[in-house]
Amino acid sequence: MRTGVFGFGAPYGVFASIGLVPVDVTLHPTQRPTAADRYIEPFMDPFAASVLRGMVAGEFDDLDAIIFLRDSPGAMIACQYAFELARRGVTPADAPAPIMLNILPADHAAADRFNRAELDRLTETLGRLGWVAERGAEGHAGAFDFLVQAQSAGEVSGENAFDTRAGVAAGRTVMAAPYAGQGPRFALLGAPLGNGVLHAALDTLGTLAIDQQALDQAHAARGTGLPDALRAQAANPFAARQPKPLYLPAVADILSEHRIDRVVWQVDAHDDLWGWLMPQVRALCADLGVGFTDLGFLPRWPEPHDIVIGEGV
Amino acid sequence: MAYEPLAISAEAMGYQRDWTRSLRSRIENGAKFAFVNADTPHEIFHAMDMPMVVNQWWSSVIAAKQLSTYTLDRGAAMGFHDSLAKYSAMGVISALDGDPDKQPWGGLPDPAILCARQSSDDQQRLFQMYADKAGTRLALLHSPAAAENLNDWWVRARDDWEALYGTARLDLMQAQITDLIADVEEITGRRFDHEGFGAYMEQIEKQELIFEEASRMIAAAERMPVRIGEQIPNVMIPQWHRGSDWAVGHAERFRDAVGERIAAGRAVVDDERVRMMWIGAGLWFDTKFYTAFEEEFGAVFAWSMYLPFAADGYVRRSKGDYLRALAARVVTMNEQLHQAPWANAWLVKQARDYRIDLAVVLVPEADRPSGYATNFITEDLREAGVEVVEIHADMVDARKWNGARAKADVIDGIRRVRGAT
Numbered sequence: 001m002r003t004g005v006f007g008f009g010a011p012y013g014v015f016a017s018i019g020l021v022p023v024d025v026t027l028h029p030t031q032r033p034t035a036a037d038r039y040i041e042p043f044m045d046p047f048a049a050s051v052l053r054g055m056v057a058g059e060f061d062d063l064d065a066i067i068f069l070r071d072s073p074g075a076m077i078a079c080q081y082a083f084e085l086a087r088r089g090v091t092p093a094d095a096p097a098p099i100m101l102n103i104l105p106a107d108h109a110a111a112d113r114f115n116r117a118e119l120d121r122l123t124e125t126l127g128r129l130g131w132v133a134e135r136g137a138e139g140h141a142g143a144f145d146f147l148v149q150a151q152s153a154g155e156v157s158g159e160n161a162f163d164t165r166a167g168v169a170a171g172r173t174v175m176a177a178p179y180a181g182q183g184p185r186f187a188l189l190g191a192p193l194g195n196g197v198l199h200a201a202l203d204t205l206g207t208l209a210i211d212q213q214a215l216d217q218a219h220a221a222r223g224t225g226l227p228d229a230l231r232a233q234a235a236n237p238f239a240a241r242q243p244k245p246l247y248l249p250a251v252a253d254i255l256s257e258h259r260i261d262r263v264v265w266q267v268d269a270h271d272d273l274w275g276w277l278m279p280q281v282r283a284l285c286a287d288l289g290v291g292f293t294d295l296g297f298l299p300r301w302p303e304p305h306d307i308v309i310g311e312g313v
Numbered sequence: 314m315a316y317e318p319l320a321i322s323a324e325a326m327g328y329q330r331d332w333t334r335s336l337r338s339r340i341e342n343g344a345k346f347a348f349v350n351a352d353t354p355h356e357i358f359h360a361m362d363m364p365m366v367v368n369q370w371w372s373s374v375i376a377a378k379q380l381s382t383y384t385l386d387r388g389a390a391m392g393f394h395d396s397l398a399k400y401s402a403m404g405v406i407s408a409l410d411g412d413p414d415k416q417p418w419g420g421l422p423d424p425a426i427l428c429a430r431q432s433s434d435d436q437q438r439l440f441q442m443y444a445d446k447a448g449t450r451l452a453l454l455h456s457p458a459a460a461e462n463l464n465d466w467w468v469r470a471r472d473d474w475e476a477l478y479g480t481a482r483l484d485l486m487q488a489q490i491t492d493l494i495a496d497v498e499e500i501t502g503r504r505f506d507h508e509g510f511g512a513y514m515e516q517i518e519k520q521e522l523i524f525e526e527a528s529r530m531i532a533a534a535e536r537m538p539v540r541i542g543e544q545i546p547n548v549m550i551p552q553w554h555r556g557s558d559w560a561v562g563h564a565e566r567f568r569d570a571v572g573e574r575i576a577a578g579r580a581v582v583d584d585e586r587v588r589m590m591w592i593g594a595g596l597w598f599d600t601k602f603y604t605a606f607e608e609e610f611g612a613v614f615a616w617s618m619y620l621p622f623a624a625d626g627y628v629r630r631s632k633g634d635y636l637r638a639l640a641a642r643v644v645t646m647n648e649q650l651h652q653a654p655w656a657n658a659w660l661v662k663q664a665r666d667y668r669i670d671l672a673v674v675l676v677p678e679a680d681r682p683s684g685y686a687t688n689f690i691t692e693d694l695r696e697a698g699v700e701v702v703e704i705h706a707d708m709v710d711a712r713k714w715n716g717a718r719a720k721a722d723v724i725d726g727i728r729r730v731r732g733a734t
Contacts, residue, residue, distance in 0.1 A: 039688040043678045070458045073434045077652075077685050083461055084653040084689060102457035110488035111455065117481035121460060241431055243453045245441050270396050272681050276438035279392035296394070 001131045002062055004096060006051050006078060007069030008192045009216045009239050010169065011103050012139030013223030013232055014115075018123055019133025022067060024169035027194050029301050030054035035090050039081065043270040045074025046300040047194065052081055055095045063096040064129050067122070070102045071241045073273050099125055105242050107234035115230055139229075143168045144218035147176065151209060152258045154181030158188070158199035158208025165214060166196075181207035184261040187254065188212060189281060191267040191274045194301040201307045202264060209258050212238055240273060248280055255290050262291035264309075269297040316581055316607075319570045322543050325550045325563060332554070337418050339364050345425035345500055348443070350401065350436070352646040353428045353454065354490055354639055356517070359556065360510050361497050366421060368429075370553065372403040374417045376597050376709050380407070383415055385710060398435060398680040399710045400594065405443045423447035425500045428493065430454040432647060433682040452496055454489045457482055459645065464658045466649055467625040474629050474641035486640035507635075514635045517556040518628055523564040524548060525624035527571050531615070532667045536580035537588065538571055541617040542603045545595055548619045555627075586611035587730050588668055589723075590699075592618070592660060592690065593675030593683065594708040605720055612727045616667045618650060625659070626650075651682055657689040661697045670730045671700045673723055677707045702726035 005015075005022035015022060030053035040049045054060055068079030082098035085091045102118050104111045123133070144165060151161040156176045167174035183206030188199065192213040202208040216238035223229025236242060237250030254260070263285050267274045278294065285292040299306055340346050346364035348371075349355065358365040375381055385399060388406040413419040427444055428451075429436045437453055444451040459479060463469070469477045494505045531538060539547075547567045551560035574580075589606070591614050596602055606612035626646060631638035649655045664672060672694050677683050691701045704719045 039692075041676075041678075041684055041687055043681055043684060045681075076458045077681075079458070080462060080653055087654065100458050100460050104455050104457065106455065110485050110492075114455075114457065114481050114485040117484075118457075121481070241434060241437060243431065243437050243455070245445070267394070270678070270681065271394070272396065272398055272679075273434045273438065275394045275397050276435055276442065278394070280442075282392060297396075 001064045001126075001129060003126065003131065004060060004063040004066040005069065006047075006066050007072030007075035008213065009072055009220035009236065010069060011223075011229060011233055012221035013141055013229030014103060014119070014226065016137045016139040017223070017226040017229050018119055019135065019137045020126070020131075021134060021137050021139070021171075023063070023171040024166075025051060025054070025060060025063070025066060026072075027166050027170075028054055028059065029194060030057055030059055031301070032057070036081075036085055039085065039090070045077065045270070046268060047192075048074035048078035048081070050194075051078050052085065055082060055098075056085065056091050058092055058095070060096050061092075061094055064131075065097045065099055065126060067099045067101045070100060071105060071239065073240050076100070097129060103230075103233055105233045105236055105239040106244075107231050111234075112230060115233075116226075119226075139221050140168050141218065141221040141223070144214070144221050148210075148214055148218050150176065151211065151214070154207045154209070155179055157181065157203045158186075158211060159196035159203055161208075161214065162193075162196035162199045162211065165217060169217070181209075183207055185209040185259055187258065187260040187263045188266075189251065189263055190265045190278070191271055191300075192216070193266075193298070197302045197304055198264075198266070198295075198298065198307055201304070201309055205309070206261070210254055210260060215254070216240075247277060248284060251281060252284055252288065255285070255288055260290055262293060264293050264295060266295040266298045268300055271297075316540065316604075319539060319543055319547070319567075319574075321563070321566045321570050322547055324566070325546050328559060328563070329546075329550045329553075336364055336366070340366075340422060346421075347426045347428060347497075348404070348421070348424040349428040350430060352430050352432060352643065354493065354643045355553075356510075356514065356556070356639055357490065357493055357497060357505075359554075360513055361494075361501055361503055361505060363425075363497055363501055366424070367553065368401060368404050371407075371417075371421075372400055372709055373597050375403050375407055376711070378417050380415055380417070381598065381709055382712055384410065385712065387415075396679050398433070399707055400677075400680055400683075401433070401436065402439055403709060405439045408443055409446055411446075424449050426450050426452060426496055428452040428454070430456045430643070430646075432456040450496065452489075452493050454493075454643075455485060457485065462648075462652055462655050464654055465662075466655050467659055467662070470625070470641070470649075471628050472630050472632075474638075478641055478644050482644055483637060483640050486644045487637050490636055490640055490643075511631070511635045513556045514631060514638060516558075516561055518630070520551065520555055520561045520564045521624045521627040523561070523568050524620060525628075527564070527568040528621045528624065529666075530568070530571055530575060531620070534575045534580075536582070536585040537613045537615045538574035538580060540581050540604060541591060541614045542600050544620050545617060548623055552619075552623065581613045582607045582611050584611045585613055587670045587727050588613060588615045589671045589673055590614070590616035590660075590664060590667065590669045591673055591675070593677070595619075596675065596706075597709055598711040599714060599716060602716065602719065606723060606727060610724070610727045610731075612671070612723075614673075616663060616669060621663055621666075622650065651686060653686040653689045656686045657693040660690055661693050661699075664694060664697060664699045669699050671702065671723075671726045673726070674701060674703045675708065676703050676705045678705055679707055679710070683708075700726050700730045
């Protein structure tokens with residue numbers, strides 16, 4: 001049985017602790033219209049819209065189930081729409097079964113009990129679909145952490161790091177290509193992207209040393225064994241729905257630790273989350289003497305012509 | 314005959330005015346108060362006599378003082394882009410701006426506690442900014458999703474809420490409510506009275522069931538007896554004070570006044586030809602819109618969510634465990650109004666109960682959680698024989714309101730209904 005996962009910040013350490021290694025379908029682009037489109041509002045999260053189109057178009061038929069991560073923006077609504085589209089007969093009968101999963105980025109006692117109950121429900125649900133836990137399952141934390149470090153060291157380009165991470169998460173065997181980054185050091189912050197086009201553009205201007213999306217992915221994947229992996233969720237400063245004020249101190253730390261010269265910020269046109277942080281990040285950069293460029297709204301799968309940047313970004 | 318407002322509407326407004334003055338006076342005299350979202354367990358603050366300012370109510374006060382354009386423009390100047398939500402943010406932006414000349418009451422002092430549910434993705438960011446500015450403790454309540462949104466929620470939620478909402482989610486919410494009680498005890502220096510809380514919860518249930526009677530009477534009336542512009546304050550003011558003697562008494566007076574109108578054969582318009590429902594939050598900056606179609610078209614807004622949701626959204630029979638019943642009330646409170654299939658199924662049932670001809674759906678594109686499920690709602694309503702008009706606008710952002718266009722769209726909808734009869 002093959003299981004997919006939809007949403008940013010997939011808790012691979014948590015999954016591995018129960019013997020599950022799902023393939024990530026979040027970045028899979030399905031832009032062409034399908035029968036789902038009559039229900040997709042124009043302001044829907046683009047990744048949510050894409051996964052719904054993909055399910056209706058049969059592009060995930062090799063999967064038996066897709067786990068939707070409620071704590072990733074857009075994933076909860078995608079899962080509810082997936083249920084509803086199935087109920088209306090819009091989704092083909094052999095499409096993967098949607099499963100809602102809440103893993104709270106918190107580790108107080110009530111949250112811990114809740115998260116464990118959610119995992120019990122997940123294993124029961126998957127079990128009914130024929131899933132059998134994989135002995136010795138391993139997540140991708142090692143690969144993700146390695147890529148973060150290699151990218152910061154300029155040994156992997158921003159675009160290649162993006163593509164490699166995406167490949168690892170999607171279950172493909174990929175190797176990062178050697179690289180020698182130079183020039184001003186950038187951090188790409190804001191909302192997650194669906195491709196490496198912006199990363200490639202930044203590679204031409206300097207070293208894309210840090211990508212917030214990669215940091216979130218690496219943090220969320222950490223932890224060996226369930227208690228450790230759940231603690232990693234609570235400690236993830238880049239988790240979109242992190243209830244503690246960890247994000248800004250973490251950004252301050254990475255700007256310093258990775259010797260960032262300029263932050264490049266961007267969000268989706270219908271962003272309803274990350275934009276609340278932009279003025280604080282901009283102010284932080286000013287305090288630290290780090291450059292700040294706000295690219296404004298970008299499509300989540302940008303084309304090169306969407307990227308309007310040049311020297312000095 | 315010209316429409317005559319219910320006498321009790323002025324009473325409700327007067328009560329709210331006096332309460333607002335008293336709240337302001339208590340706060341100005343140094344009372345510790347809470348700033349909370351509408352979908353949080355207000356019952357805890359009420360039960361412990363801690364003054365409370367509700368974020369969305371405060372937004373409506375800002376709008377009523379004609380300060381929404383200023384406030385939202387200030388938000389833009391701070392760097393917040395225009396796609397971000399407005400309804401839950403206006404009070405926070407106003408506090409961040411901090412200009413006493415541009416805030417109701419000259420601005421609020423720093424609250425002693427902030428409380429929000431993470432029902433939408435932005436709440437922790439918004440409230441964290443306020444907490445930082447005010448140096449205030451923040452009670453953020455997790456808001457995990459249901460494993461699957463099961464219908465008929467409005468039936469099952471009253472008694473079968475443990476199965477409907479899920480034990481794990483209820484355990485989590487109840488634990489968080491217990492933590493919130495400890496916070497409020499620490500702030501106020503008072504102990505939570507569990508026995509008194511049970512009696513208070515019973516009063517709330519009594520109030521909501523009275524509203525249910527009123528809703529059924531209006532739905533069954535041959536012609537609409539009361540405008541929704543009057544229904545809303547007569548429901549929402551008691552809801553802000555739910556469980557108090559005044560609130561229960563006012564619910565009874567409202568129900569009785571509605572009954573008298575129906576018995577007397579009085580109606581919003583004598584020649585009622587089209588019944589409409591307003592789906593979404595109130596259009597706070599242009600409430601006259603609701604009456605604009607009565608005279609020329611005999612088209613009357615008969616339904617808004619506030620009255621029927623009083624019972625369906627709040628009645629959770631305690632079975633002896635009042636904190637758990639409160640958790641069941643709060644755990645999915647506004648999601649039921651906006652998520653599929655909860656929202657679409659409930660709205661179709663309401664449309665049938667109220668014999669609705671035309672639904673006008675407010676689609677706030679910069680408030681995704683309120684805008685989602687629109688297409689499920691419109692399709693299901695149309696299948697149920699209800700004509701639908703969508704209005705893409707925001708409930709508090711008057712800057713983008715095109716009243717003439719919205720009116721024309723509704724008139725087109727009315728004509729389609731009348732053409733079909």
